[in-house]
Amino acid sequence: MEPIYQYAWLIPVLPLAGAMLVGLGLISFNKDVNRLRKVNSILIVSLIGAAMTLSFGLLWSQIQGHAPYNQSFEWASAGDFHLSMGYVIDPLSSLMLVIVTTVAFLVMVYTDGYMAHDSGYVRFYAYLSLFSSSMLGLVISPNLVQVYIFWELVGMCSYLLIGFWFYRKAAADACQKAFVTNRVGDFGLLLGILGLYWSTRSFEFDVIGDRLQDLVATGSMSGFVAGLFAILVFLGPVAKSAQFPLHVWLPDAMEGPTPISALIHAATMVAAGVFLIARMFPMFEGVPASMDVIAWTGAFTAFLGASIAITQNDIKKGLAYSTMSQLGYMVMAMGVGAYSAGLFHLMTHAYFKAMLFLGSGSVIHGMEEVVGHDPVYAQDMRMMGGLRKYMPMTAITFLIGTLAISGIPPFAGFWSKDEILGASFAANPVLWAIGYLTAGATAFYMFRMYFSTFEGQFRGTNATVKQTLKNEQLQKMGLAFGPGAMNPKELTMDTAIGEAVDPGHDDHGHHAEKPHESPWTMTLPLLILAVPSTLVGLVGTPFGNYFEAFIHAPGEAVHLAAEAEGLSEFYVMAGSSVGISLIGITLASLMYLRGKIDPSAIAAKIPFLYNLSLNKWYFDEIYDELFVRGSRRLARQVLEVDSKVVDGVVNLAGLATLLSGEGLKYFENGRAQFYALIIFVAVLGLVIFSGAT
């Protein structure tokens, strides 16, 4: 099986080659390449398909028990500083390879249908391929430096993809926000990497872990410093995996096209944070304080995400907050030491969340036929309803996904979430309680989404709803009538509110009365993804945890068979979590399916909480005031210092020199005897001085 390992480097390189080829083509022969749409997409899809096949091969080999394979070469060295680049194929990386390539493959197929009428079709494929390559490179990185390189690369690809429709102000703002927020996290990560290198002299994951523990044990480094480094490294995943407090970019990232919301912001890139925590697990384990921070951050994020999702009206935003919440679960799992549980949930979540997002994309695609290409209308769940009649395949796959995320057995989400809840109960009951309540909320808001979208009456042609939405949007615009706001003249009723018309998008001209099912290129991936969403959970059941046997924290011994006492605990746990999920589902059906309980009445009773949730806990406003305006103020002050003090000193030096020149020149008064006098005095002076010393 060696050849497959030797060619493992092809996995990230093939999509990269595709991206470069298409990219160069776009730069040089823009019009021609843009015309050859299908050629480009088939090329890119085939390349990722090849990568996917290779990944499957590697995973199979690893499952068979092949030893981890490491290949690296020295990239730079100066003295005793050595930097090596390469790749490592071990159980974790092979699993990640499969996840990323499969989801990427399906998303690329889906894109053909979704972006069929978009002018940036080819550019999108190039970016998708570039992203896939970066993500694949990230998961096979053998050391921190290479991880950091690919970390930044995926961040950049995310920026490009979120801002894909860059002529829309909202999208441009969103991609900038994503990039800057991620930058904060990346900065922390970089500082952490440097700090760890400074103390442990290594970039390798396991070496760092061992040496750091030794350093703290021998007392040559205070626990505080070790904890500081660990927290700094954790900042990277906090940003990348949208944990509190760097979570603000993820909902805004929904401005990007839905395929990338599925690929990047559900399945893969946001999982990179969890992946890094897994890789650095030996180090984190050695610093218990950092594990606590991780666990509580994850728990809080899970709760935060769920609490905001319950009031969201935009289908994609709702899914975004749900992603945030699930990521919180994964991070919490890592924090309590449940390594395999966290990664298991990563895997299951990747599949069902990708399916949910692709499903929402299909819904939006259908809605756009009816209400036009304005995301204010096409993505708002208040305009949807009863879509099951028109889009049956989308509906059934969405239902499967919803069941999975709500933790209903035997769907995938149940097994993974339950394992996390079990582990957190063992660590700290409060953490378990937060996770437990969040699980209930998850079920509630997910089914709220399902019922609002697919059940009931179709409200897409309802003029009153449309008016409500329009009023809301105008109000939001009104808030923006300050300096830097849009020109009110642009705000006409004909063009889409808050959006410039996509120059290349061909308008259908007419609006349909009813939505219809999406083309097979979109529904096929949905159907394919339904399979792992249902079944993949079965590899990690407590009855035979093959997953844990395959992927476990380094240095842990695992047994395959279940223990008897463990099983009874499992039943109690499972029962209670299924119970609260069912409660949530019932509540949602009562409010949104049957209409027995009125949501707005409840909202009116607790306006503070409702507004808090609707406005995302006001984080965006707080950050804007504190950081954005704060740093602007600081920059202005620094400018003052620079122009007055620094420039002043420089100018003063120049002026002083010129003035001294003007002054000294009068020593040459033109009288020869004066010169002679100076000479004799100088000689005398030198004699005295030299004689004295």
Next chain:
Amino acid sequence: MDFATLAAQLNAGTIVPEGIVIVTILLVIVGDLIVGRSVSARWTPYLAIGGLLLAVLALYQRWDSTSPISFFGEFNADNLSVVFRGIIALSAAGTILMSIRYVEQSGTSLAEFLTILLTAVLGGMFLAGSDELVSVYVSLETLSISSYLLTGYTKRDPRSNEAALKYLLIGASSSAIFLYGASLLYGLSGGETRLSAISAGIATAGLDQSIGLVIALVFAIAGIAFKIAAVPFHQWTPDVYEGSPTPVVAFLSVGSKAAGFALAIRLLVTAFPLVTEQWQFVMTALAILSMVLGNVVALAQTSMKRLLAYSSIGQAGFIMIGLVIGTDAGYASMVFYLMIYLFMNLGAFTCIILFTLRTGTDQISEYSGLYQKDPLLTLALSICLLSLGGIPPLAGFFGKLYLFWAGWQAGAYPLVLLGLVTSVISIYYYIRVVKMMVVKEPQEMSDSVKNYPAIRWDLQGMRPLQVGLVMTLVATTIAGILSNPLFTLANNSVTQTPMLQAAQKPAVQVSKDETVRLPIAL
């Protein structure tokens, strides 16, 4: 005894280059006498240049000679002296190229000018190889007196007269001081006049720590510092440079200065090794003062020649860094810089002469807008000035780089830092001229440039001027990039000169830190 054995005993082969110069002088004088002034003006300059180039060729043959000492120890034709003699001869050749038209236009006799110039060259060349007090003094005076005459050559111009008088008075007083110091050396060493024997004599007399030696040292330095125009012995330089005919200034600034540095190295290293710390200290002080005063006062100048005078004071300060540190690299960098300085300065002066010939003025402000009317002159002057300022990739940058690097290596950090700072200051006044020529709008042209005559190269003497201009321009541009030959030359001249090597080795062995510590006591 017959002539041949006498010549062999004296090892007279070493002064064949000087002999060629003497023959040239004789030919010029006699030829001028015979043919008359107007006719001789046509061929005497080329004869003189030919003679000088022949002398350089003879020098080239004397490279790496096995028996450099001649005339019973009075003359030392080692590699160092060969290089310096070459620099002096080439500077005179360049000066002649630019002086033909100038002297013609001033209405004076060209042949006499050439005679005096060649005599000065002769004095300088002998000075570079003199190894004994008498020959040092005689060559020094030959050079100086010829320079006084050259300075006052344009008798009708009162400024030239005044410059000559000042030069004479100051020069005479410094050479008197120098002579006094030489007499003290003679006495202290118990009657030795050969430089190499003096220090031995002083040591045996047990007078190596006496005040007399210090006085002799200071007096000798006064004489040397006058020649190289170091502060505070520099007062004559601006006035003399401003008043003299410009070709003379060119020669003074390069040839005379090179001869002064040659004397400095030889005298200080050979005759004063017992007081090395003292002379290095004094020279450091002089270097600092020169760098600072030369560059700072240059900022306030309005006359081009005066500006270049102060700039040459500053440049002397830089070169003294190489002298002070006392390492192989230091001396080699000095030689290298002087070679490059030759081209830069001669180029700058050629341009100034050209401008003066065409417009009759020397003021910097009159240069504005020159780019519109005379691009070649603008280009040449800009390149030479930028090279003087030390802008890469011109030659001056590499010269300064080598000097500062040698200084840094030897541990003379304050000196190098000061050198860098004053270099920056110097760039200001060089670029100010360039800016004036290049950047000004057509409406801001000075009157002289507005009335700029048509450029004609066919007047008598203009062709040599053009040739000189182009050659120095090319040399300045590429001598930096293709500096390796010059570099090796400078290095070999130092490493293969026994005097310098002998001076260094004991210093290294005795106390390595001393050589490294150096004037950091400041």
Next chain:
Amino acid sequence: MQLQYFLLIAAALFCIGIYGLITSRNAVRVLMSIELMLNAVNLNLMAFSNYLDADEIKGQVFTIFVITIAAAEAAVGLAIVLAIYRNRDTVDMEQFNLLKW
């Protein structure tokens, strides 16, 4: 007669020469002072030669050279003074400051 006396006289003459150089208003007097300085050095050389170098009398040889050079210098100096006088009609040192600053 000890060596020091000669040296003292020579030093005194040298200083007198310096004084004359610096303070004379007449250019010719300045030239005379220069001559005085050079002669002071001659004295020095002769003294050293007599007391320390009696066999090879290098000092005396040196002196001859110095006298010669001093003469040449004086000749040149006078020529320059003459040229100035022809132009400026004065030999007052104070008047010669056209070149300054």
